[in-house]
Amino acid sequence: MSELTRLSAAEIARRVQAREVSSVEVTRAHLDRIEAVDGGLNAFLHVDREVALAAAEAVDAEIAAGTVRGPLAGVPVAIKDNVATSDMPTTCASHILDGWRPPYDATVVRRLRDGGLVPLGKTNLDEFAMGGSNENSAFGPVRNPWDASRVSGGSSGGSATATAAGETPLAIGSDTGGSIRQPGAFTGIVGVKPTYGTVSRYGLVAFSSSLDQIGSFGRSVLDAALLHEVIGGHDPNDQTSIDAPLPPVVEAAYAGARGDLAGVRVGVVRELSGEGNQPGVLAAFTDAVRVLTDLGADVVEVDCPSFTYAVPAYYLIAPSEASSNLARFDAMRYGLRIGDDGSHSTDEVMSLTREAGFGPEVKRRIMIGTHALSAGAYDALYGKAQKARTLIVRDFAAAFEYCDVLVSPTVPVTAFPLGERVDDPVAMYLADLCTIPTNLAGNAALSVPCGVSADDGLPVGLQIMAPALADDRAYRVAAAYELARDTSSGTPFAETIPEPAVLETTS
Amino acid sequence: MSDITRSDVAHLARLARLAVTDDELDVFSGQIDAILDTLGRVSDIPDDVPPTSHVAPLTNVLRPDEPAPSLSREAALAGAPEAEEGRFRVPRILGESQ
Amino acid sequence: MTSTVDAAPYTVEEVCERFDPVMGLEVHVELNTATKMFCGCRNEFGAEPNTHVCPVCLGLPGSLPRVNARAVEGAVKIGLALNCQVRERSGFARKNYFYPDMPKNFQISQYDDPIVFDGHLDVPLDDGSTWRVEIERAHMEEDTGKSLHMGGATGRIHGASYSLLDYNRAGVPLIEIVTRPILGAGTRAPEIARAYVSALRDVIQGLGVSDVRMDQGSMRCDANVSLMPKGATEFGTRTETKNVNSLRSVERAVRYEMGRHAGVLLSGGTITQETRHFDEQSGTTSAGRPKETFADYRFFPEPDLVPIEPSAAWVEELRAGLPERPWERRARIQTEWGISDEELRDLVNAGALDLVADTVEAGAPAESARSWWVSYLTQQANTAGVELAELAITPADVARVIALVAEGTLTNKLARQVVDGVLAGEGAPDDVVAGRGLAVVSDDSALTAAVDEALAAQPAIAEKIRSGKTKAAGAIVGAVMKATRGQADAARVQSLVLERVAAGS
Ligand SMILES: [Mg+2]
Numbered sequence A: 001m002s003e004l005t006r007l008s009a010a011e012i013a014r015r016v017q018a019r020e021v022s023s024v025e026v027t028r029a030h031l032d033r034i035e036a037v038d039g040g041l042n043a044f045l046h047v048d049r050e051v052a053l054a055a056a057e058a059v060d061a062e063i064a065a066g067t068v069r070g071p072l073a074g075v076p077v078a079i080k081d082n083v084a085t086s087d088m089p090t091t092c093a094s095h096i097l098d099g100w101r102p103p104y105d106a107t108v109v110r111r112l113r114d115g116g117l118v119p120l121g122k123t124n125l126d127e128f129a130m131g132g133s134n135e136n137s138a139f140g141p142v143r144n145p146w147d148a149s150r151v152s153g154g155s156s157g158g159s160a161t162a163t164a165a166g167e168t169p170l171a172i173g174s175d176t177g178g179s180i181r182q183p184g185a186f187t188g189i190v191g192v193k194p195t196y197g198t199v200s201r202y203g204l205v206a207f208s209s210s211l212d213q214i215g216s217f218g219r220s221v222l223d224a225a226l227l228h229e230v231i232g233g234h235d236p237n238d239q240t241s242i243d244a245p246l247p248p249v250v251e252a253a254y255a256g257a258r259g260d261l262a263g264v265r266v267g268v269v270r271e272l273s274g275e276g277n278q279p280g281v282l283a284a285f286t287d288a289v290r291v292l293t294d295l296g297a298d299v300v301e302v303d304c305p306s307f308t309y310a311v312p313a314y315y316l317i318a319p320s321e322a323s324s325n326l327a328r329f330d331a332m333r334y335g336l337r338i339g340d341d342g343s344h345s346t347d348e349v350m351s352l353t354r355e356a357g358f359g360p361e362v363k364r365r366i367m368i369g370t371h372a373l374s375a376g377a378y379d380a381l382y383g384k385a386q387k388a389r390t391l392i393v394r395d396f397a398a399a400f401e402y403c404d405v406l407v408s409p410t411v412p413v414t415a416f417p418l419g420e421r422v423d424d425p426v427a428m429y430l431a432d433l434c435t436i437p438t439n440l441a442g443n444a445a446l447s448v449p450c451g452v453s454a455d456d457g458l459p460v461g462l463q464i465m466a467p468a469l470a471d472d473r474a475y476r477v478a479a480a481y482e483l484a485r486d487t488s489s490g491t492p493f494a495e496t497i498p499e500p501a502v503l504e505t506t507s
Numbered sequence B: 001m002s003d004i005t006r007s008d009v010a011h012l013a014r015l016a017r018l019a020v021t022d023d024e025l026d027v028f029s030g031q032i033d034a035i036l037d038t039l040g041r042v043s044d045i046p047d048d049v050p051p052t053s054h055v056a057p058l059t060n061v062l063r064p065d066e067p068a069p070s071l072s073r074e075a076a077l078a079g080a081p082e083a084e085e086g087r088f089r090v091p092r093i094l095g096e097s098q
Numbered sequence C: 001m002t003s004t005v006d007a008a009p010y011t012v013e014e015v016c017e018r019f020d021p022v023m024g025l026e027v028h029v030e031l032n033t034a035t036k037m038f039c040g041c042r043n044e045f046g047a048e049p050n051t052h053v054c055p056v057c058l059g060l061p062g063s064l065p066r067v068n069a070r071a072v073e074g075a076v077k078i079g080l081a082l083n084c085q086v087r088e089r090s091g092f093a094r095k096n097y098f099y100p101d102m103p104k105n106f107q108i109s110q111y112d113d114p115i116v117f118d119g120h121l122d123v124p125l126d127d128g129s130t131w132r133v134e135i136e137r138a139h140m141e142e143d144t145g146k147s148l149h150m151g152g153a154t155g156r157i158h159g160a161s162y163s164l165l166d167y168n169r170a171g172v173p174l175i176e177i178v179t180r181p182i183l184g185a186g187t188r189a190p191e192i193a194r195a196y197v198s199a200l201r202d203v204i205q206g207l208g209v210s211d212v213r214m215d216q217g218s219m220r221c222d223a224n225v226s227l228m229p230k231g232a233t234e235f236g237t238r239t240e241t242k243n244v245n246s247l248r249s250v251e252r253a254v255r256y257e258m259g260r261h262a263g264v265l266l267s268g269g270t271i272t273q274e275t276r277h278f279d280e281q282s283g284t285t286s287a288g289r290p291k292e293t294f295a296d297y298r299f300f301p302e303p304d305l306v307p308i309e310p311s312a313a314w315v316e317e318l319r320a321g322l323p324e325r326p327w328e329r330r331a332r333i334q335t336e337w338g339i340s341d342e343e344l345r346d347l348v349n350a351g352a353l354d355l356v357a358d359t360v361e362a363g364a365p366a367e368s369a370r371s372w373w374v375s376y377l378t379q380q381a382n383t384a385g386v387e388l389a390e391l392a393i394t395p396a397d398v399a400r401v402i403a404l405v406a407e408g409t410l411t412n413k414l415a416r417q418v419v420d421g422v423l424a425g426e427g428a429p430d431d432v433v434a435g436r437g438l439a440v441v442s443d444d445s446a447l448t449a450a451v452d453e454a455l456a457a458q459p460a461i462a463e464k465i466r467s468g469k470t471k472a473a474g475a476i477v478g479a480v481m482k483a484t485r486g487q488a489d490a491a492r493v494q495s496l497v498l499e500r501v502a503a504g505s
C-alpha cells in the first residue's frame, strides 16, 4: 500500500492544499489501490479513472491559481451507488436500473464537487439499500477487509470496505436502519448517521423516505466530521430539509480530541447493552464505557422500554414506504424492460420486468409493505408501527432529559460469515436492533470502532447517539474516545486494519 | 397471529406487479408469514398513542411559483427503453381481455 | 337521440316515477399557476411533448417533490369561494396504483385531511331559483401525463397496439372538488348537474386561478349516478361516468345514465359498479376499464412533504379578497345600469361585461361604455378576427374617449378616428388627438371667419336665409364643415350662421 492511501483525509487535504503533493497523485494512488485490491473485495461497482483524474487535475489547477474550494479540496471520495451522479451510472445494485445514467447530480454530489472533492466511483450496496450484509447486491457481495469470508455489513458495505481497505479516504453512505453505522462497525471505521433533515436526500434513490439519511464514512472521527460539513446543510430541493445551521461537528471533533469529557452525561441504554450481545462485543463495549468514565464522563444507565418495538416498527414502515417508492421501476421511462415483444400489455411488461429486475429481498419487502398498507392490515400493521414510532421518540426525549448522549454497541454481533443468514431474514433483521431506534426518531448517531472482539478478532463498534440537531455531542464524545483508545493501545486503530493482499489468499 | 397464505402472497405480488413463479410463492409465503409473525408484536401498542409520520419538526415548507429549467427532450428521453415522436413508447395499455 | 340501439330506454320523467336519483359530482380543475405542483417546470398547455419535464415530474429515482405555494393559495381560494372550512393542519398522501401515465406509480394527493372541506354552492337554475349543492371537500393533487394510442382505431385505447406518452401535463396542479350526494333532485337532476358545473366554472373563473376550459381539459367532471326505489333510504349501486367535457355533456350523461340504470333495474338486472365513458357523438356511455377487483390505493402520509398549516390571518386575507360571485355581480350590474335581460346576455356573450364594467369604473356612463364596446369595438374586433379583450385598447382609453366627447372636444365621428388611432398603436387617446390634430374647432373667431367666408362665397343662399328661409343655412354649415375638415361642431356652426346673417353679414 502506498503511503498516500494510508493518510487521513485531513492530512491529504493539508498536503494537497500546501502543494506538497498533487490531488492527481493522491487520486492515482487510490485508483491504483482499487485496481490492486478491489477484485477481491468487490467494493466498487463503477470506477472511471479518467473522469476522476480530470477532476483532480482541475482541483490542482485551481489550487495552483490560489483557489481552495473548501477544507477537503483535492481529497478523493467514493459514493454509494444509490446516490444520483450525472457522470456515472446509478444502479442501486439492481438489474432493474441497468443502463440508467441520471440526468442530474444529487445535492450531496453537487456539494462534493463544489467543495473540490474528487469522486472516484460508485460503491456496492445491498440492492436498493435493503439489507445488512451486502449479500443482496445484484453484483455480488462485498467482502470484509478483516476476513474475506465474512460480510462487510450493509447496506453501505461497499463504501465501508472501500474506506477501511484504503481504496478511498472518505465515502458517502446512506443509513435507513443502520446502513452506515453497521458496516462501519463491521469494518472498523467511523460511520455517521446525521440528524434526519440535515443532509439533503435530493438525489438519494429512496428506500424509506422518512428514515433514509445520507452520511459520511472516514477512518477517523475528524475525517467523518469534515465530510459531514461538506455535504450537510439546508437544501430547498428537499422539503424535509431543516433550515437551520448544521451542528458544528468539525469543531466538536477538535474539542473532543482535547481528551476531556468532564461534565458530559453518558447514558448506557439498558435494552441494547445486555445479554443479547455476543460476549466479545459486550466486553469491548464495556471497556469503551470504562474509557468514557476515565475521560471524566458521568455514566448512568437508562431505560428505553419502547425500543423493543423498534425492529417490528421498522420492518413495517420501511417496506411500506419502499413498496411505494419502488413502484416507479416499471420499465416505462428508464431501466430494464422485459417482455415487450408485442404480445404483452404494459401491466404484463411491468410485472415481468419487476420480477426479473428485483432480487428476492426487494420483492419480499415490497410484498410486506404492500400488505402492511392494504385496507385490511393498515391499522394493525402500518398504523401501529407509526404509534410505535411515537413511543420511541418519547423514550429518546426522556433519556435525553438526563443524558447528553446515549451509548450502546452498534451491532450485537461482529461481521458474520457470508451466506450464514441469507435464508433467515428474521435473524438478519434482529441484527439491526441497536441502530434502528435512531432512524425511527430522526436523531443523530455514529459508530466509532472500540477494539476487536476477543471471540474472533473482528472489530466492534461503539454507537453514540445524540439528540436531533446535536450531532456535535456525538462527535465530541467519539473524538475523545478515539484519542484515548489509540493512546492506550499505542497504535491508531485504522492502522490495525489488515492488508487485503493477505486476505486474497484466504478468499 | 399472522396467517398469510400462498394465495394472499399471489394477490400481493399481483398488486405489486411482480410476476412471481410458483416456487417463489412457496418460499415467499413461508418467509412472509414468519416475518409478519414477529412484526405483529406492534399490536400490543395501545390505540390511543398518536401516530408519527414525520420526525423533522417542519410545517408549511413551500416553493415560490417560479419556473426553473426543465430537461431537454433528449435528456428526458435518454433513458427510455423505447421512444417515438418525442414521446416514451410503451406497450399497449389494455390487456387482450379488455 | 340518433342511436336506437344505445338509447337509454327511459326518459327522466319515467325514471322518476319509480326511482329517486342520487348524484355525486367530482370536478378536477387544473390551476393556472406558472409552474407545476411539485417542480419548477412550466404549466403550459400545448407545448411540444416532453419539453416541460424534469427529474421530479418524470419521477426519476432520487427526485423529491416541492410544493408550489401558489397552488396552495389557489386551493384555499377555491375552498373559501365554496364556503368551505380551511383545515388547520392538512397533509399530502400517496395514492398508489400502477398506470403508465403516472411516472411514480403513485399520485401525490390528499386523503383524510383535505385542505378545505364542508362547504356549499348555491347554484342558480334557469327558472331563477337556486339549488344548494353541498361540498364535501376539495383537495390538492397532481395531474397525469397524456397517452397517444397507436395502431388501433383513431386513437382509442381499445385495440391500440402501443401508446406514446407525453409527461408535460404530469404534475400540473389539480384541485379535486367533491360534492356530497345530491338527493331529491328528481327529474331536475340532469339540469342541476349542468348548472352546478357551470356555476363552479364561473366562480373559479372569477377567482382567476384556473382557465376552466372544459374543451382543453383544464376542467373535467366525473358524474356519479345511482337510483334508489322511491321511498328507499339506501343508495343504489353507482356508476362513475368520466370524459364528460362540456356542460351540455354533463347534463346528457346524467340523463343517459338515469335512463340506463332504470332500464337495467326494471328488467331485473343489477348495476355493476364501474367507470363509464361518455361518448359525445352518440350521447351514450360505455363501460370503461374495469377496476381491479377491489381498488386498494394503499394511501399513506407522503413522507417527502411536511404538513400545511394555513395561518388564520392569511386565510382571512384571502377571504377578504374574494370577488363577488359572478351571477350576483351580474345581477347588481344589471340593476345599476338599468339594462334588460337581453342586453345583459348580449354583453356576456360578446365577452364585454368586464370591459364595460371596467370602463364604467374608469368614470364613463354605463350607457355610452356599453355602446362603444358592443357596437364599434365589437365590429373592429370582428374585422381583426380577435377577441374583444384582445383589442389594443383599454377600458381606461375608452373612458377617456367618452369624456372627450362629453366635454365637446370630440364629435362622435372624431371619437371613432381617435379609437382607430389607439387601436393602430398611436398611443393614448390624448396622444392621438394631438398627433392627428383631431380636436373640434371651438374657437368662435376662427369659425366666425369661416362662416363669413362661406356666406360671402354664396350670396344667393345668404339672401335666402336673410329672407327667413333658415333651412338654407344647411348649405353654409356644410361648406364650413368642409372647410374645417369636419372638426367643427355642426350645431355651433348653424347658430353662428344665423347670428352672422342677422347681424348683416
Ligand atoms: Mg383525484
Ligand SMILES: [Zn+2]
Pocket (backbone or CB within 6 Å): B070, C036, C039, C040, C041, C052, C053, C054, C055, C056, C057, C058, C171
Ligand atoms: Zn418537472
